[in-house]
Amino acid sequence: MSARWRLEAADIRDEWLGHALSTLPADRPAAEAAISSLYELARHPAPRFTWVASPRAAMDLVPPSAGETAAFAGMNTLADLPLVQRLAALTFNLRRALDRRVGHEWDTPGWRTDLRQLDAMVSRPLQDAVHRIRSAMRSALDMRQRLTWYGQHDVSWIAHYDAWRRVGRRVYLPPEERQLTLWAAVARSCGWWWAGEEVCVISERPAVQRIEDLRPHNAGGPAVGFSDGFAVHAWHGTLVPEWVITDPTPERIAAEPNVEVRRCAIENLGWERYIELAELRMVAAAADPGNPGFDLLLYDLPEQTWGGMARVLLAVNGSAERDGSRRRYGLGVPVFLDDPVAAAAWTYGLSAADYSTLARRT
Amino acid sequence: MTVNLAILSQRTGLAVLDHLEKQVAIPVIDGLQAQGDLLIVPLRMIATAVSIDNWATWREVPADGFEVLRGAAGGNPHTLVADASTCHWTTQARDTFELAIGIFRNTKPAYMLHPEHGATGFSPGVYVVRRQRELGHSRGGRRLVAD
Numbered sequence: 035m036s037a038r039w040r041l042e043a044a045d046i047r048d049e050w051l052g053h054a055l056s057t058l059p060a061d062r063p064a065a066e067a068a069i070s071s072l073y074e075l076a077r078h079p080a081p082r083f084t085w086v087a088s089p090r091a092a093m094d095l096v097p098p099s100a101g102e103t104a105a106f107a108g109m110n111t112l113a114d115l116p117l118v119q120r121l122a123a124l125t126f127n128l129r130r131a132l133d134r135r136v137g138h139e140w141d142t143p144g145w146r147t148d149l150r151q152l153d154a155m156v157s158r159p160l161q162d163a164v165h166r167i168r169s170a171m172r173s174a175l176d177m178r179q180r181l182t183w184y185g186q187h188d189v190s191w192i193a194h195y196d197a198w199r200r201v202g203r204r205v206y207l208p209p210e211e212r213q214l215t216l217w218a219a220v221a222r223s224c225g226w227w228w229a230g231e232e233v234c235v236i237s238e239r240p241a242v243q244r245i246e247d248l249r250p251h252n253a254g255g256p257a258v259g260f261s262d263g264f265a266v267h268a269w270h271g272t273l274v275p276e277w278v279i280t281d282p283t284p285e286r287i288a289a290e291p292n293v294e295v296r297r298c299a300i301e302n303l304g305w306e307r308y309i310e311l312a313e314l315r316m317v318a319a320a321a322d323p324g325n326p327g328f329d330l331l332l333y334d335l336p337e338q339t340w341g342g343m344a345r346v347l348l349a350v351n352g353s354a355e356r357d358g359s360r361r362r363y364g365l366g367v368p369v370f371l372d373d374p375v376a377a378a379a380w381t382y383g384l385s386a387a388d389y390s391t392l393a394r395r396t
Numbered sequence: 397m398t399v400n401l402a403i404l405s406q407r408t409g410l411a412v413l414d415h416l417e418k419q420v421a422i423p424v425i426d427g428l429q430a431q432g433d434l435l436i437v438p439l440r441m442i443a444t445a446v447s448i449d450n451w452a453t454w455r456e457v458p459a460d461g462f463e464v465l466r467g468a469a470g471g472n473p474h475t476l477v478a479d480a481s482t483c484h485w486t487t488q489a490r491d492t493f494e495l496a497i498g499i500f501r502n503t504k505p506a507y508m509l510h511p512e513h514g515a516t517g518f519s520p521g522v523y524v525v526r527r528q529r530e531l532g533h534s535r536g537g538r539r540l541v542a543d
Contacts, residue, residue, distance in 0.1 A: 038409070040408075040409035040410075040460075041409050044409070151463070154463065154466075159466075247472070324428075324430055344531050352430060352431075352432070352513065353416075353432075353512065353513045353514060354415070358415075365528075365530040365531075366530045366531035366532070367530065367531055368531055381528045381529055381530055382430075382435040382437075382495065382526055382528055382529075383442075383445065383491070383492075383493030383495045383526060383529070384428075384435075384437070384441075384442070388428065388437075388441055388442075389428070391427055391428050391441075392427070392428045392429070392430060393425050393427030393428055393429055394423065394425060394427075394429045394430070394516055395429070395430040395431070396429075396430070396431045396432075396510070396513045396514045396515065396516045
């Protein structure tokens with residue numbers, strides 16, 4: 035049983051994740067060449083290129099496309115379609131053709147059934163990551179009626195076919211290869227882009243991109259930030275206003291209407307610090323049976339903090355962080371629990387007596 | 397054979413974080429154990445809450461590992477590792493608390509490996525793998541904890 039293909043798959047995933055998260059200046063000649071070739075494949079003359087510092091800057095240059103619905107009315111051939119739709123059809127057809135080459139993952143010959151996990155290793159995590167980054171950015175932009183190609187944030191489907199070619203030994207036809215190579219070249223060289231009939235607007239890549247566990251997250255600044263100041267903040271994947279990252283205080287937390295944002299702010303401030311500053315009342319403390327040397331602490335929460343009556347259980351991670359410290363984390367528990375051990379047990383659906391037998395925590 | 401993190405890491409191809417001790421033997425025990433946001437409970441302890449379907453199919457855990465659960469957003473998987481033909485997994489079970497993600501039964505020691513949390517071992521038996529929950533934000537709701 036060889037685990038070699040997994041290492042190979044992990045390399046492919048990391049390679050594409052690297053492109054998705056790249057903060058290098060765009061490779062303008064490479065991006066322009068690849069996009070021009072894609073225009074050509076869509077039977078359209080190469081455009082002029084306008085580079086912008088961020089997708090927000092592009093919004094001023096990209097008009098919302100007006101006649102999108104009208105295009106379907108008298109459509110007979112691909113040539114009747116506006117360019118954006120021809121490009122979309124190009125990708126759609128390519129992906130449909132490649133899907134046939136890949137086949138269903140369960141069709142993989144018996145001796146390589148382990149390959150069934152290939153998508154779970156490569157395209158799914160990449161898709162999770164880029165979708166989250168994209169939706170974080172989109173929520174800060176007016177994307178209506180603006181058909182967008184995502185450049186570096188388009189890696190998930192490209193990596194999918196790349197992995198099935200390299201690890202799964204799938205063979206694609208030369209024209210398919212050629213088009214896939216073009217999309218891959220775009221993903222490797224620039225940020226988001228908008229295909230106009232005559233002008234193609236392309237954004238630079240961000241100057242900052244931070245993810246943790248494939249979710250946008252940065253405790254020290256924007257999770258995604260561009261050189262012109264366009265930025266979005268995120269806490270473990272949740273989009274938050276800037277103050278949650280830069281200046282979380284009990285006053286701001288109390289005034290925040292969104293419970294999810296409140297929780298992120300508390301986590302950033304730190305549960306211990308929040309409990310101290312907000313002067314929460316401790317209900318009880320007890321030694322954690324599953325985590326020798328560490329305590330479980332139970333506190334009352336102000337009624338609006340958790341969106342209802344709740345208490346918070348403060349527990350300590352079982353394994354140390356890289357720096358040797360142990361992370362303390364808060365878990366919401368029902369208000370009827372008075373005993374910290376019973377509260378910890380409740381989070382796992384056990385009785386306090388059973389939870390007390392916890393033999394080992396890693 | 398004494399099993400340590402280095403061996404499990406090599407078998408599964410999963411890299412573990414550098415600060416974890418790789419040469420220490422991993423204890424194999426039969427009690428309740430926790431790994432990150434997962435709790436591994438001997439079935440007998442919660443037999444009143446969890447029942448395995450009569451028609452459940454059991455899937456062999458391959459020697460190079462089986463991903464029980466990917467950590468939040470696919471980052472770090474909890475991976476079950478055992479010698480060939482000694483450990484089987486099913487998800488066809490009911491849990492009153494709806495926290496069980498699956499059940500494994502093993503006839504030789506089995507190990508649960510996580511890149512951040514390290515590894516822990518289970519002596520032969522039947523174990524329920526449960527997730528941790530917390531009170532949700534909407535009144536009375538619940539949500540599962542992901543680390």
